[in-house]
Amino acid sequence: MTDEVQPPPPRSRRLPRAVRERQILDAAVEVFSRHGYHSASMDEVSDVAGVSKPMIYSYLGAKEDLFAKCIRREANRLLEAVRLGVRSELPPDMQLWHGLRAFYRFVAEYRDSWTVLHRQALTVGGQFAGEINLLRSKAIDMVAALVVTAGTKKGLGELAEFSGPALAVALVGAAESLADWWLDHSDVSDGVVASWLMNLVWLGFNDLVEGQVWRPSS
Amino acid sequence: MTDEVQPPPPRSRRLPRAVRERQILDAAVEVFSRHGYHSASMDEVSDVAGVSKPMIYSYLGAKEDLFAKCIRREANRLLEAVRLGVRSELPPDMQLWHGLRAFYRFVAEYRDSWTVLHRQALTVGGQFAGEINLLRSKAIDMVAALVVTAGTKKGLGELAEFSGPALAVALVGAAESLADWWLDHSDVSDGVVASWLMNLVWLGFNDLVEGQVWRPSS
Numbered sequence: 001m002t003d004e005v006q007p008p009p010p011r012s013r014r015l016p017r018a019v020r021e022r023q024i025l026d027a028a029v030e031v032f033s034r035h036g037y038h039s040a041s042m043d044e045v046s047d048v049a050g051v052s053k054p055m056i057y058s059y060l061g062a063k064e065d066l067f068a069k070c071i072r073r074e075a076n077r078l079l080e081a082v083r084l085g086v087r088s089e090l091p092p093d094m095q096l097w098h099g100l101r102a103f104y105r106f107v108a109e110y111r112d113s114w115t116v117l118h119r120q121a122l123t124v125g126g127q128f129a130g131e132i133n134l135l136r137s138k139a140i141d142m143v144a145a146l147v148v149t150a151g152t153k154k155g156l157g158e159l160a161e162f163s164g165p166a167l168a169v170a171l172v173g174a175a176e177s178l179a180d181w182w183l184d185h186s187d188v189s190d191g192v193v194a195s196w197l198m199n200l201v202w203l204g205f206n207d208l209v210e211g212q213v214w215r216p217s218s
Numbered sequence: 219m220t221d222e223v224q225p226p227p228p229r230s231r232r233l234p235r236a237v238r239e240r241q242i243l244d245a246a247v248e249v250f251s252r253h254g255y256h257s258a259s260m261d262e263v264s265d266v267a268g269v270s271k272p273m274i275y276s277y278l279g280a281k282e283d284l285f286a287k288c289i290r291r292e293a294n295r296l297l298e299a300v301r302l303g304v305r306s307e308l309p310p311d312m313q314l315w316h317g318l319r320a321f322y323r324f325v326a327e328y329r330d331s332w333t334v335l336h337r338q339a340l341t342v343g344g345q346f347a348g349e350i351n352l353l354r355s356k357a358i359d360m361v362a363a364l365v366v367t368a369g370t371k372k373g374l375g376e377l378a379e380f381s382g383p384a385l386a387v388a389l390v391g392a393a394e395s396l397a398d399w400w401l402d403h404s405d406v407s408d409g410v411v412a413s414w415l416m417n418l419v420w421l422g423f424n425d426l427v428e429g430q431v432w433r434p435s436s
Contacts, residue, residue: 023317055261069423093424122340147423166414167394173395174388181387198386205365205385206311214424 012065017059023055029070033112037067037124041173057068064127071121071128075135081106097198097216100175104190105147107179111186117153136172144168171201235277242274247288251330254349255342282345287344289339293353299324300360304379310368315416315434317364318393322408325397331357336398362386389419398435 001124009091027049031040042063046053060066062168085102086095121128148164175197182193195215202214233241246269249258257409264271278284303320304313306379324334335353339346366382393415400411411435 015367096423098293166411167400167418169399170392170396170415171420173398174392176395177389177391178384180391181384193384196381197388198417200385200388200422202422202424203421204418204421205368206427207422217425 020051020055021059024060025070025073025138028066029112029116032067032070032120033115036120042087045132068128068131070149071114075131077113078117078140092146093202093218100194103175104194107177107182108190115183118176125200140168140172143171149209174201187200238269238276242278243288243291244270246284246329247292247334248310250285250288250338254338286346286349289349292335293349295331296324296335297356311420312435313364314420316414318416319392322412325400326408333398333401336394358390359385359429361389363387392419
């Protein structure tokens with residue numbers, strides 16, 4: 001009687017809600033990246049996640065909510081990856097370099113995330129513009145902090161040719177544009193893409209055509 | 219009998235079709251810029267243009283066609299303005315400078331055009347993505363021609379840190395991003411915005427923090 005097999009307690013088959021939500025979001029990012037917002041089906045998200053449709057609706061809402069939550073999660077992931085990449089004890093060029101490296105490494109590793117954040121969210125249009133603008137403004141603030149700190153030390157605040165916030169806006173635009181191009185040219189490594197942009201914004205085109213090259217110091 | 223007043227020939231009241239089409243497109247750009255694609259009404263386009271709705275439909279089609287034609291016309295205008303700005307007899311820095319000046323002057327002068335091309339077309343989404351991508355790739359080709367010509371002269375083709383097409387993509391992204399930011403900061407003059415970007419991409423951040431400044435040679 002004592003070695004009678006006990007059935008597992010029924011709750012053990014249930015995954016915690018947070019785990020389920022992660023499975024669903026992972027599946028949704030994959031499906032939205034592949035088909036775009038309009039063509040993606042909740043049936044496919046359900047198949048890929050291995051979670052029933054009613055559970056998806058109950059946990060994360062309808063397609064629109066699900067897409068918004070994908071954008072929010074991937075945006076935070078991306079910002080976090082870049083933030084961890086920048087090491088504030090290093091000189092400004094190495095900080096920028098590590099930030100760019102982290103950004104392009106993220107795009108390489110989470111290609112679906114970037115596709116959803118950049119291509120799919122833009123082509124869906126206005127209803128998700130708020131989420132995307134929030135991501136961009138956080139990214140711009142992060143770059144501006146670096147640029148303004150370095151610039152202020154050198155007394156550039158006074159100079160008409162210099163605006164930290166505007167340079168940060170330009171740099172983020174350049175990084176996005178190049179990441180988007182890279183989706184169609186993925187034979188290039190993430191390190192090479194990062195070094196192209198680093199050389200442009202750090203050295204500038206004038207130094208480049210004079211044969212100067214920026215390379216990381218370690 | 220001979221001095222009997224002749225009524226004007228009926229055709230003289232009719233404007234040529236090309237003139238009407240221009241009036242309609244001008245009005246449509248204004249209305250789309252103000253309200254966005256979805257909220258813009260054909261009634262308002264008709265009011266602003268002073269052209270009846272049936273004539274708009276007959277000449278330029280329904281709202282979707284009208285929007286696509288606005289994008290196409292404004293994109294060609296913008297490219298033409300930049301092309302005329304770049305003077306190929308000048309050294310590369312002055313060519314780039316004049317190109318950037320022409321771009322930001324266009325955005326200042328035709329604010330509605332830029333708003334439709336950049337903000338409104340992006341928030342409408344996928345159906346107009348083809349038109350916008352065509353504009354971007356023409357702009358990138360134009361910049362790449364300049365960058366690659368200057369780079370090839372100096373033998374940069376071999377260098378891993380240099381890619382003409384990628385730099386052109388980055389530069390166009392930076393210019394767009396800064397133009398978009400400028401819509402909300404229009405107290406800055408177009409010349410100053412152009413000089414910020416010129417200093418970033420020509421001199422690079424390293425020279426800037428060392429106190430170097432690029433200024434046009436004439």
